[in-house]
Amino acid sequence: MNQRGKDVLEKIKGKLIVSCQARVGWPMYGADIMAAFAAAAEQGGAAGIRATGVDNITRIREKVHLPIIGINKQFSDEYEVYITPTYQSAADILETGAEIIALDATPRRRPGGETPEEILRQIREHYPDALVMGEISTLEEAERIIPMGFDLISTTLSGYTRESQEVKAVNLDLIRQIHAITDIPIIAEGKIRCEQEAVEALKAGAHAVVVGTSITRPEIITERYVEAIREVED
Secondary structure, three states, X not given: OOHHHHHXXXXXXXXXXXXXXXXXXXXXXXXXXXXXXXXXXXXXXXXXXXXXXXXXXXXXXXXXXXOEEEEOEOOOOOOOOOEOOOHHHHHHHHOOOOOEEEEEOOOOOOHHHOOHHXXXXXXXXXXXXXXXXXXXXXXXXXXXXXXXXXXXXXXXXXXXXXXXXXXXXXXXXXXXXHHHHOOOOEEEEOOOOOHHHXXXXXXXXXXXXXXXXXXXXXHHHHHHHHHHHHHHHO
């Protein structure tokens, strides 16, 4: 890892990264809105931004001066893998200047029969300065990718795959288990609903935490309040 990569890791160490994402059809969809969320996150003290898609990341880069974890969500009825599923999807994001590229590193099938190992190898060849993060859902998947040479490991997929469908809250045990077997920085992401859970993730061994829904999905946050109030009424 070069000095640039080390500097990025130091900037996010022990801090909050805010995920600014919205799909077509969601109220907050649009590059301008994502850039506004990112600017608000920077103003609030976030140390980094996670975002998907070339348009969104390009616009965010114009507004904020924080390290960006870039992904490229590409949904398909034929494949379960949708987070940066191919090398080209990674290259498109890396051309925006994103400091970190994240990709699904599970062994599940993806377009073109590519594998995480092959995608990582090509990124190293063509974008040697980029940090590459492997996203997994189970300890077994983490153990599988540790020898591959990823710069970071993320728990993003825990609770979102068939192999981890029993997970309903931030997976602190998974963070602890990974931390016990590797020095690779761990990014905690997924199902973090409040400040205390973010703190607990750091205490469990995470290098940094990513929070998305509980910050940048106002419709979901509103729904939580509505449900809580409804319980009182009932």
